[in-house]
Amino acid sequence: MKLYTYPGAPNPRRVHVFLAEKGVQVPTETVDIMKRSNRQPDFLAKNPFGGIPVLELDDGSHLAESVAICRYLEALHPEPALFGRTPAEIGAVDMWIRRLELQLMMQVGLVWVHGSPLTKSVVPKQLPEMAEMAKAGVARTFDTLDASLGARPFFAGSAYTMADVIALTTFDFAADFLGLRPAPDAKNLARWHAEVSARPSAAAGRAPQRSAG
Amino acid sequence: MKLYTYPGAPNPRRVHVFLAEKGVQVPTETVDIMKRSNRQPDFLAKNPFGGIPVLELDDGSHLAESVAICRYLEALHPEPALFGRTPAEIGAVDMWIRRLELQLMMQVGLVWVHGSPLTKSVVPKQLPEMAEMAKAGVARTFDTLDASLGARPFFAGSAYTMADVIALTTFDFAADFLGLRPAPDAKNLARWHAEVSARPSAAAGRAPQRSAG
Numbered sequence: 001m002k003l004y005t006y007p008g009a010p011n012p013r014r015v016h017v018f019l020a021e022k023g024v025q026v027p028t029e030t031v032d033i034m035k036r037s038n039r040q041p042d043f044l045a046k047n048p049f050g051g052i053p054v055l056e057l058d059d060g061s062h063l064a065e066s067v068a069i070c071r072y073l074e075a076l077h078p079e080p081a082l083f084g085r086t087p088a089e090i091g092a093v094d095m096w097i098r099r100l101e102l103q104l105m106m107q108v109g110l111v112w113v114h115g116s117p118l119t120k121s122v123v124p125k126q127l128p129e130m131a132e133m134a135k136a137g138v139a140r141t142f143d144t145l146d147a148s149l150g151a152r153p154f155f156a157g158s159a160y161t162m163a164d165v166i167a168l169t170t171f172d173f174a175a176d177f178l179g180l181r182p183a184p185d186a187k188n189l190a191r192w193h194a195e196v197s198a199r200p201s202a203a204a205g206r207a208p209q210r211s212a213g
Numbered sequence: 214m215k216l217y218t219y220p221g222a223p224n225p226r227r228v229h230v231f232l233a234e235k236g237v238q239v240p241t242e243t244v245d246i247m248k249r250s251n252r253q254p255d256f257l258a259k260n261p262f263g264g265i266p267v268l269e270l271d272d273g274s275h276l277a278e279s280v281a282i283c284r285y286l287e288a289l290h291p292e293p294a295l296f297g298r299t300p301a302e303i304g305a306v307d308m309w310i311r312r313l314e315l316q317l318m319m320q321v322g323l324v325w326v327h328g329s330p331l332t333k334s335v336v337p338k339q340l341p342e343m344a345e346m347a348k349a350g351v352a353r354t355f356d357t358l359d360a361s362l363g364a365r366p367f368f369a370g371s372a373y374t375m376a377d378v379i380a381l382t383t384f385d386f387a388a389d390f391l392g393l394r395p396a397p398d399a400k401n402l403a404r405w406h407a408e409v410s411a412r413p414s415a416a417a418g419r420a421p422q423r424s425a426g
Contacts, residue, residue, distance in 0.1 A: 048361050049316055055304075063304045065311040072304030091268075091276045091285030098278040103262055106319060123346065130343050133336065148261050 002056040003028045003069075004046070008207025010105075010173035012053040014066040015073075016205025017165045022077050026055075067097060070162055082162045089156065096155040096163035100170060103141045108174045110134035116178065138180050146186035153195070160196070168196050172206075216241045216282075217259070217267040221420025223318075223386035225266040227279040228286075229418025230378045235290050239268075280310060283375055295375045302369065309368040309376035313383060316354045321387045323347035329391065351393050359399035366408070373409070381409050385419075 003026045005012040019026060031037050031052050038050050047054045047064040055063045055072065063069055074083050084090040113119050115131030145167075149155060155163040171193060174180040182189040196202060216239045218225040232239060244250050244265050251263050260267045260277040268276045268285065276282055287296050297303040326332050328344030358380075362368060368376040384406060387393040395402040409415060 048357050049312060057301070061301075063301075063308055065308045068304050068307035068311055071307045072300050075300035075303050087285050087288035088270070088274075088276075090288050091281050094281035094284045095276055095278045098281055099262060101315075102319075106315075124349075125342065125346070127340060127342055127346075129338065129340055133338070133340075136337075144261050 001026055001058055004031045004043075004052050004054040004056070005029070005205070006031055006033045006052055007205065009033060009052065010169045011051065011066045013169045013172075013205030014165050015053050015055075015069050017169065017201045018070045018073065018082060018162065020201035020204040021080065021082060021160070021165070021199075022073065024073065024077050026073075067101075067162065067166070070165075082160070082165070084156065084161065089159075092156045093161045093163050096161075097166050099145075100155070100163060100166045104138065104145070104174075105166070105170045107134040107137040107141060108170060108178065108180065111138065111174075111178050111180065118177075135180065138174065139183070142182040142186060142189065146182060146189045149188040149192060151188070154192070160199070164192075164196050168193070168202060169205075214239055214271055215269040217244045217256075217265050217269070218242070218418070219244055219246045219265055220418065222246060222265065223382045224264065224279045226382045226385075226418030227378050228266050228268075228282050230382065230414045231283045231286065231295060231375065233414035233417040234293065234295060234373070234378070234412075235286065237286065237290050239286075280314075280375065280379070283378075295373070295378070297369065297374065302372075305369040306374045306376050309374075310379050312358075313368070313376060313379045317351065317358070317387075318379070318383045320347040320350040320354060321383060321391065321393065324351065324387075324391050324393065331390075348393065351387065352396070355395040355399060355402065359395060359402045362401040362405060364401070367405070373412070377405075377409050381406070381415060382418075 003012075003015060005015070005028050007030070031043060033052060037043060038047075038052055044050055046056070046062040049064065051064060053064075053066055053069060055069045057063060063072055071083060074081070082093075084093040111131050111134045113123055114126045114134070115128065120126060152158070154160050155167055171182075171189075216225075216228060218228070218241050220243070244256060246265060250256060251260075251265055257263055259269070259275040262277065264277060266277075266279055266282060268282045270276060276285055284296060287294070295306075297306040324344050324347045326336055327339045327347070328341065333339060365371070367373050368380055384395075384402075
């Protein structure tokens with residue numbers, strides 16, 4: 001087994017944090033996404049959509065998509081359960097993963113693609129109005145997340161799950177790369193972020209010299 | 214248990230097709246999304262993000278997000294398995310669900326929001342350039358999906374799974390509401406679409422009088 005990854009990139013970091021929570025080690029190979037190595041034919045043969053992370057299985061096949069890789073690893077290493085145990089837990093974890101991805105990460109991605117100088121070459125044309133609209137969407141989502149989280153320890157309830165992995169990596173990417181953060185009065189998110197950031201797993205998959213910028 | 218839904222809407226339809234494949238019936242209540250009933254306080258108390266479908270559980274709690282609802286129902290009714298059985302199957306099904314959602318449905322959604330006369334009031338301002346860019350992305354994704362599907366019977370392999378449910382409902386929404394279809398030479402997708410559309414489950418959750426236009 002081998003994980004194709006890149007230090008500091010938000011989607012690979014999900015798998016690294018997940019593996020740290022599981023106490024499982026997987027050999028890695030760095031794919032230089034800044035040089036677009038993930039868009040070259042040899043990598044596209046592994047993942048035709050070109051994204052990382054990708055997990056190479058022992059039979060030579062490849063599994064793409066961060067959350068799918070973690071679900072596969074959960075099936076191999078069930079403890080501690082990070083996708084829930086009971087039907088209600090399984091549903092709640094997936095609901096929160098999806099809310100965080102579709103309501104938060106998707107909008108963060110639009111700000112990234114249409115509003116960052118680092119992604120100028122990724123789209124035919126950057127649309128600053130799209131970036132601004134998505135930025136407003138990110139702010140609204142942070143507010144809704146803060147109200148929904150309330151006093152619960154973690155997004156899906158009383159246990160740390162994959163939903164918290166997604167939230168942590170997305171929050172940090174939004175803050176570090178785009179300066180997007182929850183409003184100062186979002187006390188529930190601030191409390192949650194401090195707690196999950198204090199876990200040893202939070203250090204996994206971060207770029208070595210990244211500033212907290 | 215009760216499912217809040219709306220006939221013809223693509224995300225609720227996923228749950229209806231899933232239930233038909235399972236042979237399970239769940240009572241439903243229609244939420245008039247055309248009148249924005251899903252944005253009223255009593256519905257936001259069920260799902261603060263305002264989307265449908267939402268499943269009301271017997272304890273009075275609510276589960277949102279189509280795929281999370283199906284995962285919950287899969288845990289209650291494991292047969293036939295629509296999310297895979299082995300670790301490799303579980304990983305492959307989730308990989309395809311995510312590719313179809315993040316690479317296809319997300320772009321279809323941007324065309325819908327920024328390019329349809331029906332969604333003018335949904336965004337502060339429609340950006341026609343965004344709709345055009347997303348339309349080009351949809352075409353590229355259809356091409357990649359066609360090549361990746363190849364001669365496999367279904368997206369995740371030899372068995373019909375939740376990935377096929379997502380693909381069917383997304384393809385039909387893109388075609389019916391936006392006129393977006395795979396290129397005529399995408400033979401693998403055409404063969405797959407004909408096969409899954411012929412299953413009795415394909416009729417579930419469609420609007421009664423919707424034209425094929």
